[in-house]
Amino acid sequence: MNSLAPLPVVVGLLTAAFLAGAGRLLPRLLIDALSLVCALAMAALCALLLAHASHSAIVYWFGGFHPVHGVALGISFAIDPLGAGMATLAAVMVSAALLYSVRYFDEVGPLFSVLMLVFGAAMVGFCLTGDLFDFFVFFELMSVAAYALTAYKIEEAGPLQGAINFAITNSVGSFMMLTGIALLYGRTGALNMAQIGRSLAEHPADGLVTIALLLIMGGLLVKAAIVPFHFWLADAHAVAPVPVCVLFSGVMVELALYGFARVYWTTLASPLTPHAPGLRATLIGLGTLSALVGAVMCLAQRHLKRLLAFSTISHSGLFLIGVGLLTPAGLAASGGYVIEHAFLKGALFMAAGILLHRFGSVDEHELRGRGRERDPGLRAAGIVFTAGGLLLAALPPLGTFTGKAALETSLSEGPGYAWAIAVVVGASALTGGAILRAAGRVFAGWGPRVHPHHELLLETSERPETLQPHDHTPPVMIVPAVLLLAIGGAIGLVPGLSKSLAAAASRAVDGSAYATAVLGHAIGHRGAVPAPRLPLETLDFVLAALSVLGAVGVASVALAKRPYLRTSPLLTHAATSSLILLRRAQSGCVNDYIAWLVAGLAAIGTVLALT
């Protein structure tokens, strides 16, 4: 079993190398088939690893450099259920995106498949590795593949600017992370995460360890698009090809939060125990800020892909709230939420892609009522948008209901953050409402005609993506969208899912058991798995009903012919001008993004230093 561990990464990278070399000689059908088969094989291998890892951790030493007397010099993959689960999710989403992209592009070279496979293999490696430097290398490989994929349509203006903003911001984040890793190596002389954890656990954390935490966390939060590091995400998502957006929103952003949990629990948790309350407050504060800013900006968009991108920022904030609780229950809740969100968001992006493919536009106002045509592609897109909006707002008992309920439960049981439940409900309602509003406008023609120079729309100077319009939608675009919607809707109902998530999370947070599995001879986990509470209490249904009704309410207010709510002009003015301020911050200029990044890091550092 152990020797299977590196296979998913190896298969992905070798197939990518083969296609890069021989792709020009092969027919497109063969390239598509080969890359799809490769992605499915990666998913199957990851699922196999997941099945085995749920019994005991899988540790693989490259080149047979096993640790001697508990000292590791070699490089390892250390696979626990959380890592294997994220890897499986990533590989499954890559398969779905590759299937969708078969007919999405009018012309596509073999390099698109190559980049997608490299991207997928890097994500899988990032989840499986047990070595901190490899963690950085896979992170960077994933990033570079992502920059290139964003700029795939390099002849057009938007993708170019989106890719530049994405690449510069994220590169700075990666260098921060590398600096943090170098500091940890300087302190411990180790790169193996288990070894670093053991070595750091001997002393309480000092300034150096805190700075290392800050820098590693900074790099990961940039990738996780947490406010104020989030600006690149909307620019990149608005312009990247739809199959790529599916991966960015569905997996890449969430993987950064997985990475934070992995590094924190294996290396830094025990020396930082005295700082845990301050760190928890910082993370939950950042999560709340992202959830709210993302939700408000999501409502303010008319460009559908950008709307979905801001909804991802909002959800990423919610996941950070769960991870940032620094409890196994919070981590398990976020894990479940991430899985449900990945499929639903993937389906929504694919539906936006169907509109783009069909009409050459994803502008909500331009498409008003045009989705009413009777045709299978548009029907499917309409269903995906309407159902996706409701399911993302946690329509009980489907969609994100179980993940959201588990998150709320962990918040109510956690140390004094019950108020964040209101944030979870509010952000779900606002983002779900924005998606439902778009669905109502595009597929039913509801809502007033908005003058293109309305004051709140002025700032959207961006032209929607242009693509040659088509008469019909190929079935291979419809099938994955509907399939992902169905999986995302129903996966929360899988019996035993919440139990396995709780087990995975309680193993992931046990740094000493991880170290024993990697370095010592004892393989397996110790400690009883706490029994998960099944999220089926009345309160969970009430909260879910609140967010769904909130979403419907938001959508109907936005689509009303005449405003139902009469507010004082002063209040309207204040709301409008603060929204305009928020939108000005999203300036599209990468200098500003770097300034925000540095300021954000400095602020987090100050908070950490003071607590």
Added chain:
Amino acid sequence: MSYLPYWIAIWLLLVGLYGLVSSDNLIHMVICLSVVQSSTYVLLLAIGFRDHAAAPVFADIPAGSRAVDPVVQALTLTDIVVEATVVALMLALAVQAHKRFGTLDPAELNPLRG
């Protein structure tokens, strides 16, 4: 060993970030990015440095003699490879931006806003 290399690493990081924030030219920004990354090279090599030590090649020095840490040198090499990839990609984007917009100023690129 003195703290000088650490101060240099911090200086490179800060000056590179200043350049990124204030730059109005994409090529200049890419160079600033490599200045930021250079700070990680200096930091890594400083961490592995030992006074009066030889290069860690034991072919021509007796085994067991004092040598600097080879691990950080391997990390720095990997880091350089990573940087080469990023810089090449970014320069390609800059060239394309110049072709497309006739400018290299990031503020003048057709902005995605709001």
